[in-house]
Amino acid sequence: MKQPRDVYKATVDTAHQWASGLEAVATRIGARFRRTELRERVTAYLRGLISPIARKNSWQLAEAAGDPTPYGVQHLLGRAAWSADAVRDDLRAYVVEHLGDADAVLVVDETGFVKKGAKSVGVARQYSGTAGRVENCQIGVFLAYATKRGRTFLDRELYLPRQWATDAARRAAAGVPAAMSFATKPQLARRMIARALAGGVPCMWLTGDAVYGNDWRMRAWLEDRHLNYVLGVTAQYRMFTGEAREWAASVVGRLPATAWQRHSCGAGSKGERVYDWARIPLRQLDTARQRWLLARRHVSAPTKVTYYVASGPQETPLDALARVAGMRWAIEESFETAKGEVGLDQYEVRSWQGWYRHITLALLAHAYLTVLRAQTSAAPEPGEKSPASGRTTRNLAPAAHRARGPAVGLVARMGGDALTASGHQVVPVAAYAPS
Numbered sequence: 001m002k003q004p005r006d007v008y009k010a011t012v013d014t015a016h017q018w019a020s021g022l023e024a025v026a027t028r029i030g031a032r033f034r035r036t037e038l039r040e041r042v043t044a045y046l047r048g049l050i051s052p053i054a055r056k057n058s059w060q061l062a063e064a065a066g067d068p069t070p071y072g073v074q075h076l077l078g079r080a081a082w083s084a085d086a087v088r089d090d091l092r093a094y095v096v097e098h099l100g101d102a103d104a105v106l107v108v109d110e111t112g113f114v115k116k117g118a119k120s121v122g123v124a125r126q127y128s129g130t131a132g133r134v135e136n137c138q139i140g141v142f143l144a145y146a147t148k149r150g151r152t153f154l155d156r157e158l159y160l161p162r163q164w165a166t167d168a169a170r171r172a173a174a175g176v177p178a179a180m181s182f183a184t185k186p187q188l189a190r191r192m193i194a195r196a197l198a199g200g201v202p203c204m205w206l207t208g209d210a211v212y213g214n215d216w217r218m219r220a221w222l223e224d225r226h227l228n229y230v231l232g233v234t235a236q237y238r239m240f241t242g243e244a245r246e247w248a249a250s251v252v253g254r255l256p257a258t259a260w261q262r263h264s265c266g267a268g269s270k271g272e273r274v275y276d277w278a279r280i281p282l283r284q285l286d287t288a289r290q291r292w293l294l295a296r297r298h299v300s301a302p303t304k305v306t307y308y309v310a311s312g313p314q315e316t317p318l319d320a321l322a323r324v325a326g327m328r329w330a331i332e333e334s335f336e337t338a339k340g341e342v343g344l345d346q347y348e349v350r351s352w353q354g355w356y357r358h359i360t361l362a363l364l365a366h367a368y369l370t371v372l373r374a375q376t377s378a379a380p381e382p383g384e385k386s387p388a389s390g391r392t393t394r395n396l397a398p399a400a401h402r403a404r405g406p407a408v409g410l411v412a413r414m415g416g417d418a419l420t421a422s423g424h425q426v427v428p429v430a431a432y433a434p435s
Contacts, residue, residue, distance in 0.1 A: 021368070021371075021372065022043075022046060022047060022050070022368060023043070025046065025094065025364065025368050026039070026042065026043040026046060028090055028094060029042065029087050029090045029364070032082050032083060032086045032087055032090070033080075033082050034081065034082075038076065038080055038082065041065075041072055041073075041075075041076045041080075042076060042082075042361070044061075044064075044065040045061060045065075045073065045076060045361055046361060046364065046365050046368075047064070047065075048060075048061040048064040048065060049061075049342045049343055049361065049362055049365040050341070050342060050365050050368065050369060051064055055343070055346055056342065056343025056346040056347075056362075057343075057346055057347070057348050058070035058073045058074055058077075058348055061073050076357070077347075077349050077353075077354045077357045077358055078349070078351065078353065078354050082357075084353070084356040084357045084359075084360045085356075087360050087361070087364065088155060088156070088360050088363075089199065090364075091153075091154070091360065091363055091364045091367060092154050092155070092195075092196065092199050092201065093199075094364070094367055094368075094371075095145055095152055095153075095154060095367050095371075096145075096199075096200070096201055096202065098149075098150075098371040098374065098375075099145065099147050099149045099150050099152070099370070099371065099374065100147075100201075100202050101147040101148065101149065101202060102202045102203075102204060103147070103204045104145055104146060104147045104201075104202060104203040104204060104205075105145075105146045105147075105203065105204065105205045105206070105207055105324055105327040105330070106143060106144070106145060106146075106154075106193065106196060106201075106203050106205070106206040106207075106227075107143070107144040107145075107146055107151075107206070107207055107208065107327060107328055107330050107331040108141070108142070108143055108144075108189040108192070108193070108206065108207075108208040108212055108331075109141075109142060109144070109208060109209065109328070109331045109332070109335075110129065110139050110140060110141045110142065110159065110185055110211065111128075111129065111130050111139070111140055111142065111335045112126075112127075112128025112129060112130040112131060112135060112137040112138070112139055113130075113137055113138040113139075113140065113345050114128065114130070114131060114135050114136065114137045115136060115137055115138060116136065117136075118136075119173070119174070119350050120138060120174075120349075120350045120355075121138070121158065121160075121164070121174035121175070121176060121350060121351060121352045121355055122138045122139070122158050122159060122160050122161060122164055122174075122355075123136060123137065123138050124136070124137075124161045124163060124164065126139060126161060130335075138158065138159075138355070139158075139159040139185075140156055140157070140158055140159065140359065141156070141157045141158075141159055141185050141188040141189055141192070142155065142156050142157075142192075142331065142335075143155040143156075143189070143192040143193065143196060144330055144331040144334050145201070145203070146327050146330035146331075149374040150370040150371065150373060150374040151330040151331075151333065151334055151370065152334060152363070152366055152367040152370040152371075153334060153338070153363040153366060153367065154192070154196055154201065155192040155195060155196065156192075156356070156359050156360065156363060157183075157188040157189075157191060157192060158352070158355055158356070159183075159185055159188060160176065160180065160182060160183070161182075162182050164176070165180075165181055165182035166182070174350060174351050174352050175351045175352045175353055176352045177352065180352075184215070185211055185212070186211070186212050186215040186217070186218040189208070189212055189218065190218060190221055193206065193222075193227070197225065197227070203227075204228060205227075205228045205229060205230065205312070205324045205327075206222060206227055206228070206229040206230075206231070207229065207230045207231065207324050207325060207327055207328045208229075208231050208232065208328065209231075209232040209328065210231075210232040210233050210234050211232075212231055212232075213231030213232045213233040213308065213309055214233055214234060214237070218231075219231065219309060219311070222311065223285060223289075223291075223311055226289070228310075228311060228312035228313070228316075228324075229309075229310065229311050229312070230294065230308050230309075230310040230312075230321055230324040230325045231308060231309055231310075232306065232307065232308050232328075233248065233307050233308060233309050234248075234307065235247060235248055235249035235305070235307055236248070236249070237293070237307060237309065239251060239280075239282060239293055240282075248293055248295075248307045249305070249307070251280065251293070252278065252280075252293070252295045252305060252307070255278055255280075255295075259278045260276040260277065260278045260297065261276070261277055261278070261318055261319075262274060262275070262276050262277075262299070263275070263277050263318065263319040263322040263323075264319075264322070264323075264326075265296070265322045265323055265325055265326025266323060266326035266327065266329070273326060274299060275296045275297060275298060275299060275322070276296070276297040276298075276299060276302070277294065277295065277296055277297070277318055277319075277321070277322050278294075278295045278297075278318075279292040279293065279294045279295070279310070279318055279321065280292060280293045280295075282309070284314075285311065288313060288314060289311065289312065289313060289314065290311070290312070290313075290314040290316075291309065291310070291311045292309070292310045292311075292321070293307065293308070293309060293310075294307070294308040294309070294310045294321055294322075294325065295307055295308075296308070296322070296325065308321075308325055310324075310325075334366070337366065337369075338362060338363070338366045341366070341369060342362045342365040342366050342369070343362060344359065344362045344363075344366070347359075347362075
C-alpha cells in the first residue's frame with residue numbers, strides 16, 4: 001500500500017537521523033584510528049554489524065562493505081594499529097552519556113562461544129552456560145549496565161584457562177600479552193568493576209550469579225568500596241547462627257511462614273515475575289550498612305529456593321533487594337540481543353587481539369541500538385519504581401529488551417525507498433517487549 005507523502009517524508013527523515021547517529025558513534029571513536037582508511041573501515045564494520053546480513057563474519061561483512069575479499073576486515077581486526085581498550089573507554093562514556101542513572105545496576109556474567117579445534121585463544125573443554133553443558137568453547141566475562149532507559153554492556157574480558165595461561169607456545173601463537181596471567185572469573189569481574197568505578201560510571205548496585213557470590217574475596221572487595229550488591233550463592237553457603245555454622249538451605253528451611261513476603265522482581269513476558277522472598281541479617285557492616293542472606297522461593301514450587309548474599313543500606317526494603325536480584329536477567333537478554341543482532345559470537349578470529357577487537361566493536365554496536373530504542377520508545381507510566389532503589393521514577397523510557405520472534409525491521413515500517421534515500425542499511429530493530 002502506498003504511503004502518504006507526509007508519512008514517507010517522516011520515515012525518510014528518520015532514516016537519515018539513524019544513519020547520522022551511527023556516523024556520530026564512528027566519529028566519537030575516530031581519534032583512536034590514525035589513518036583515514038582505518039576510520040572508514042571501522043565505520044563500515046559497525047554498519048555491517050547492525051545491518052540485517054545473516055552472518056557477521058569476515059566474508060559477509062566485507063561483501064556488505066563492497067570489498068571483493070575479507071582482507072580489509074581481517075587487517076582491521078588483526079594487524080592494524082589501534083587499541084581495543086581505548087575504544088572500550090569510549091563505549092563506556094557513550095553508555096553513561098545516554099543511559100547514565102545514579103540508580104543503575106551493574107550486572108556481571110559470562111557467556112560461552114562454542115568453537116572447533118584448539119587454536120582459538122582460550123578455547124578448552126569447559127562448562128558453557130550458553131550450551132548448558134561442557135563444550136569446546138571460549139568463555140567471555142562481561143559487565144553490563146541496566147537502567148530504566150536501557151541495558152547494554154560496559155566491558156569485557158576473555159577468560160584464559162590455566163592450561164592456556166601456563167603454555168608458552170600456545171600463548172605466543174595466539175598473541176597473548178606476556179603480562180596476562182591466569183585469573184579467575186571473579187578476578188576478571190573485579191577488574192571491570194574497578195574500571196567502571198574509576199571511570200565515574202553512576203550506579204547503585206551490582207548483581208551476579210553464584211560464580212561471583214561464592215567468592216568471599218569479591219564480596220569483601222565490593223564492601224570495601226561501598227558498592228551495594230545482591231549476589232547469588234549456593235545452598236551450601238555457610239553462615240553463623242549463634243555459635244554454629246550452618247548451610248543457608250538449613251537456616252532458610254526453618255523460617256516460619258510469616259518470614260516470607262511476596263514481591264515481584266521485575267516484569268516478564270507473561271507479566272510480573274512474582275516470588276516469595278525472605279531475608280536474614282548476617283552482619284552489620286557499619287552504622288549505615290547491613291549484610292543479609294536473601295532467599296527466593298517459587299510460589300508454585302516452594303521447594304525450589306534460590307539464595308543470595310546482599311549488602312546495602314540498612315533501610316533497604318525487601319522488595320528493592322528482590323528487584324536488584326531480578327536485574328541479573330538484563331545481561332542474559334543483552335547476550336541474546338548482542339548475538340542475534342550484532343554478531344557478538346560470529347567472529348572468525350583466533351588471536352587475543354582479534355577477539356578483543358571484534359567483541360569491543362560488537363558491544364559498541366549493541367550500545368548504539370540500545371540508545372536508539374531508548375530514544376524512540378515511550379515513557380513508563382507515572383509511579384513506576386526504580387529497579388535499584390524502589391523509588392518512584394518519572395519521564396524515563398523503558399529498558400531495551402530482547403526481541404521475540406522476527407524483528408520488526410525498519411524497512412518494513414518505513415518502506416524500501418526510505419533506506420534507498422538515506423544511503424544506508426539499518427538493522428531490523430525489535431519492538432519493545434518486556435522479558
